[in-house]
Amino acid sequence: MYHLTDQNIWSGRIDSETVKEMFRLHQVVQVKNLTSFHEKQSDLAIGIIGFKSDEGVRRNQGRAGAYEAPDEIRKSLASLPYRFPDHMNIFDFGNVSCEDMKLEKAQEELGEAVSKLLKLNIFPLIIGGGHEVAYGHFLGVQSHVQSKDKIGIVNIDAHFDMRPYDEMTSSGTMFRQILDQNENCGYFCAGIQKAGNTQYLFDIAKSYGCDYILEEEISNGEIKEEVNKIHQFIDANDHIMLTLCSDVFGNSYAPGVSAPSPFGLSPKTVRYLIKEILSSKKVFSFDIAEINPLLDKTGETVKLAAYIIYEVMYNIAY
Numbered sequence: 086m087y088h089l090t091d092q093n094i095w096s097g098r099i100d101s102e103t104v105k106e107m108f109r110l111h112q113v114v115q116v117k118n119l120t121s122f123h124e125k126q127s128d129l130a131i132g133i134i135g136f137k138s139d140e141g142v143r144r145n146q147g148r149a150g151a152y153e154a155p156d157e158i159r160k161s162l163a164s165l166p167y168r169f170p171d172h173m174n175i176f177d178f179g180n181v182s183c184e185d186m187k188l189e190k191a192q193e194e195l196g197e198a199v200s201k202l203l204k205l206n207i208f209p210l211i212i213g214g215g216h217e218v219a220y221g222h223f224l225g226v227q228s229h230v231q232s233k234d235k236i237g238i239v240n241i242d243a244h245f246d247m248r249p250y251d252e253m254t255s256s257g258t259m260f261r262q263i264l265d266q267n268e269n270c271g272y273f274c275a276g277i278q279k280a281g282n283t284q285y286l287f288d289i290a291k292s293y294g295c296d297y298i299l300e301e302e303i304s305n306g307e308i309k310e311e312v313n314k315i316h317q318f319i320d321a322n323d324h325i326m327l328t329l330c331s332d333v334f335g336n337s338y339a340p341g342v343s344a345p346s347p348f349g350l351s352p353k354t355v356r357y358l359i360k361e362i363l364s365s366k367k368v369f370s371f372d373i374a375e376i377n378p379l380l381d382k383t384g385e386t387v388k389l390a391a392y393i394i395y396e397v398m399y400n401i402a403y
């Protein structure tokens with residue numbers, strides 16, 4: 086189901102009502118109805134769209150609560166400083182929500198929204214939701230690109246999310262679904278936890294030819310060498326879809342996720358990876374997933390998500 090964002094969500098500290106250099110994001114974000122929005126953008130534009138769902142997490146035996154994340158993350162974004170070029174429009178196109186456990190319907194709806202944004206030359210900035218958001222994100226990318234184009238999916242995640250899905254899809258199945266459906270897709274996963282995936286999943290990743298870097302290799306190795314592997318993957322693809330599963334962060338930084346990682350990456354390392362990936366200029370869309378405000382007792386995980394989104398916006402703008 087589609088809903089507009091409540092304009093009151095975009096509120097916060099005001100330092101000036103007239104001096105643009107003192108503005109914060111809530112003073113410039115334009116809340117729009119995607120259904121009636123048809124203006125193709127000739128300049129840089131970012132379109133926030135939320136995916137209110139934790140049905141995939143529930144099906145994957147995880148801890149529900151990510152449904153609440155999009156609006157909570159917007160509230161945290163609202164007071165961050167507006168330090169973007171004048172010619173850049175920042176739109177908020179509301180939320181697609183999963184109702185009555187109908188995950189596939191919600192993913193299709195998200196896919197249509199993402200595809201529409203891409204057609205209007207707007208960078209989709211998608212706020213999940215459980216990681217099942219990535220499948221809806223993918224549907225939108227797939228319908229936008231030429232069928233011969235190679236779509237490279239870069240997933241920054243502690244998990245492969247390549248579980249079997251013959252009984253049902255979930256937040257742990259998306260990338261296997263995608264690779265089974267589209268032979269022009271490649272998959273790279275950065276941040277894999279040795280203790281976060283069964284041997285079966287390592288074997289499946291190998292059998293699908295999925296490239297990955299362990300968290301341990303990123304933390305203990307020469308990060309530039311590890312990043313070179315991501316660049317090689319990006320070079321071999323035409324379009325990159327970037328997805329970030331927030332359980333890739335260490336649990337001291339991101340306790341508010343369904344499956345926390347004691348050995349997870351630091352925010353600075355993830356920021357470095359994101360900057361490197363975006364520097365390719367091949368990334369057309371981004372999603373962040375698995376933030377669970379109900380488990381985020383002191384709000385640091387939501388705030389981390391807002392800072393990561395800010396970083397993505399900044400790297401798109403400059």
Ligand SMILES: N=CN[C@@H](CCC(=O)O)C(=O)O
Pocket residue numbers: 145146147216244245246248256257258281282330343344
């Ligand atoms: N999206 C998360 N997927 C993980 C969850 C692992 C867990 O709950 O421990 C997975 O399915 O492997």
Ligand SMILES: [Mn+2]
Pocket residue numbers: 242243244330331332333
């Ligand atoms: Mn994960």
Ligand SMILES: [Mn+2]
Pocket residue numbers: 216242243244246256330
């Ligand atoms: Mn995941």
